[in-house]
Amino acid sequence: TAGNKILHFGACRVSMSMTEIRAGFTAIKANIQARDPIRSLSILSHPHSLHKVNSSDRCCMTHHLFKFYVDKVFKHCKTEDSYVNRKISSIANSFLSMKRKLGQCHEQNQCVCGQESTEKFKQILANYEGLNVTSAAMKSLGELDILLDWME
Amino acid sequence: SGELYCSLLNPRNVRFESINMKNVLHWSAPEGTGNGVLYKVKYSVYGVGKWIRKTECRNINRTWCDLSSETSDHEEQYYASVRAFLNGMFSDWVETTRFNPLTDTKIDPPMVSVSSTDKSISIVLTAPEKWKRSPEEESISLLQVYPGLQYNVSVLNKKTKKRWFFSISNHTLVVPWLEPETAYCVSAQIHVTTPILDSGFSKEYCIATLKDK
Amino acid sequence: EEALLPAPQNISILSTNMKHILTWSPVIIPGETVRYSVEFQGEYERVYANESWIPISECSLITAMVCNITEDISATVAYNLRVRADLGARRSEWGTLKGFFNRNSTSLTPPVMKVIADGYHLLVELEDVGPAFQFHVLYWKKGQERRMQQKVVKEVSSVVHLDTMEAGAEYCVKAQSYVEAINRSSSFSQTQCVRAQGDTSMWL
Numbered sequence: 378t379a380g381n382k383i384l385h386f387g388a389c390r391v392s393m394s395m396t397e398i399r400a401g402f403t404a405i406k407a408n409i410q411a412r413d414p415i416r417s418l419s420i421l422s423h424p425h426s427l428h429k430v431n432s433s434d435r436c437c438m439t440h441h442l443f444k445f446y447v448d449k450v451f452k453h454c455k456t457e458d459s460y461v462n463r464k465i466s467s468i469a470n471s472f473l474s475m476k477r478k479l480g481q482c483h484e485q486n487q488c489v490c491g492q493e494s495t496e497k498f499k500q501i502l503a504n505y506e507g508l509n510v511t512s513a514a515m516k517s518l519g520e521l522d523i524l525l526d527w528m529e
Numbered sequence: 530s531g532e533l534y535c536s537l538l539n540p541r542n543v544r545f546e547s548i549n550m551k552n553v554l555h556w557s558a559p560e561g562t563g564n565g566v567l568y569k570v571k572y573s574v575y576g577v578g579k580w581i582r583k584t585e586c587r588n589i590n591r592t593w594c595d596l597s598s599e600t601s602d603h604e605e606q607y608y609a610s611v612r613a614f615l616n617g618m619f620s621d622w623v624e625t626t627r628f629n630p631l632t633d634t635k636i637d638p639p640m641v642s643v644s645s646t647d648k649s650i651s652i653v654l655t656a657p658e659k660w661k662r663s664p665e666e667e668s669i670s671l672l673q674v675y676p677g678l679q680y681n682v683s684v685l686n687k688k689t690k691k692r693w694f695f696s697i698s699n700h701t702l703v704v705p706w707l708e709p710e711t712a713y714c715v716s717a718q719i720h721v722t723t724p725i726l727d728s729g730f731s732k733e734y735c736i737a738t739l740k741d742k
Numbered sequence: 743e744e745a746l747l748p749a750p751q752n753i754s755i756l757s758t759n760m761k762h763i764l765t766w767s768p769v770i771i772p773g774e775t776v777r778y779s780v781e782f783q784g785e786y787e788r789v790y791a792n793e794s795w796i797p798i799s800e801c802s803l804i805t806a807m808v809c810n811i812t813e814d815i816s817a818t819v820a821y822n823l824r825v826r827a828d829l830g831a832r833r834s835e836w837g838t839l840k841g842f843f844n845r846n847s848t849s850l851t852p853p854v855m856k857v858i859a860d861g862y863h864l865l866v867e868l869e870d871v872g873p874a875f876q877f878h879v880l881y882w883k884k885g886q887e888r889r890m891q892q893k894v895v896k897e898v899s900s901v902v903h904l905d906t907m908e909a910g911a912e913y914c915v916k917a918q919s920y921v922e923a924i925n926r927s928s929s930f931s932q933t934q935c936v937r938a939q940g941d942t943s944m945w946l
Contacts, residue, residue: 394923395723410627417578470784470817693903706862706906
């Protein structure tokens with residue numbers, strides 16, 4: 378069933394429809410990843426793995442990443458395939474809805490940014506800016522399962 | 530040098546087949562080639578990109594290669610690639626799609642053990658273990674890899690032919706108040722909501738309740 | 743120049759149990775078959791993607807006045823919908839849904855439920871209304887309403903075991919559907935009561 382997850386970040390509790398996002402991504406994963414020929418670079422997982430983010434920074438890192446995808450990534454992922462575009466739209470709108478919920482925690486100081494998450498997110502942005510925008514956006518979209526795996 | 534260079538058709542359908550994170554690379558021989566084709570395999574960690582030759586799969590004539598050891602960190606993602614060669618000719622390297630051990634593996638059904646009294650049956654379920662290099666290595670249950678793992682259990686009353694379903698998170702289930710001297714058949718499935726992973730149902734384990742004391 | 747086709751009117755959405763159907767009135771041109779195309783725009787497209795619209799391929803150049811938009815309305819945000827008519831080279835302006843549509847406004851019907859007593863076992867069968875749903879099933883021994891118990895049922899493909907019953911006792915059950923994605927529940931179904939086998943003296 379549509380498994381919503383209540384993600385606990387200390388006082389910040391956010392309900393996220395992970396299964397819907399997963400299903401949307403799984404439907405286009407092969408198509409999107411096939412558009413990313415660069416094997417030697419990752420936006421999210423190298424040189425720093427998300428799995429090494431300590432728990433106190435998880436909320437802020439999650440908030441950073443949702444903003445990153447909503448503000449920077451999805452808009453540069455338009456394809457010639459209408460089905461893929463529709464799935465990207467569904468993921469983007471789900472991310473927007475969740476980014477808003479995380480934003481509320483952020484405003485209520487329940488999603489404080491530590492040194493570590495700030496540094497790690499800077500590295501992610503540097504990875505992103507190291508590529509041309511379309512390649513970077515498509516690579517980031519292809520790495521959505523890295524984000525989802527980490528969040529779960 | 531001066532070797533006659535002409536290319537061999539590519540291996541086909543190069544892909545990972547993974548069960549309980551035992552990750553084996555499989556492929557089909559190039560079209561139209563009989564015996565005698567040999568293969569070599571390499572793999573890379575996504576984001577690192579350095580291709581690493583798999584020495585145990587160099588000059589092999591089989592069409593699979595176990596890369597479980599090389600892809601055992603399920604927080605990473607991987608590519609693998611195969612090249613065919615025959616009589617001095619060789620094919621291109623043919624790659625897999627990106628392989629994510631966490632989401633792209635299949636899970637075996639749980640092990641089911643059943644015991645009974647006159648009026649109840651007790652069911653104990655054991656989730657499969659993640660692949661490990663050797664028997665001595667510490668076992669990791671898939672329960673640890675997928676914390677949201679649940680079990681769906683089916684109990685069939687062989688007399689009435691009625692089937693009941695239970696959804697449980699822990700690994701034991703006692704069904705009380707049953708008919709004495711009646712056969713019940715139990716099978717179970719693993720259900721993971723995110724990522725979306727379900728095992729098949731196990732085979733049925735049948736047991737009869739004892740005579741009424 | 744040929745007259746512009748009139749834009750489709752009365753565009754509305756019927757949304758029940760997280761199934762969202764877009765409907766509109768036909769554009770009538772005597773003796774002709776008018777075709778329609780549908781596009782949607784989520785809040786993301788409105789705010790971050792230059793108000794772009796996305797076509798629904800299953801509802802492109804169709805003759806029906808109905809389009810199932812469930813697959814595309816897959817986030818709990820405000821969506822815009824629009825429909826256009828085509829007849830040969832002639833094309834209408836877009837007709838747009840008045841106001842936004844958010845799936846959290848879907849109407850949720852009480853679940854269709856069948857309660858079964860099988861010996862001393864209380865079971866329930868629930869109609870599968872889709873992957874977004876789970877069910878909150880309440881059950882109690884008749885006369886002991888204050889000791890009501892609840893079970894959350896997510897897998898409804900079959901007869902689900904609720905609990906064991908005391909011999910000869912009567913048990914009652916009611917259920918409501920719950921959609922996590924929009925955090926809303928339906929009203930409760932009718933209560934159904936069944937009796938366990940045996941007679942109550944077994945328990946004295």
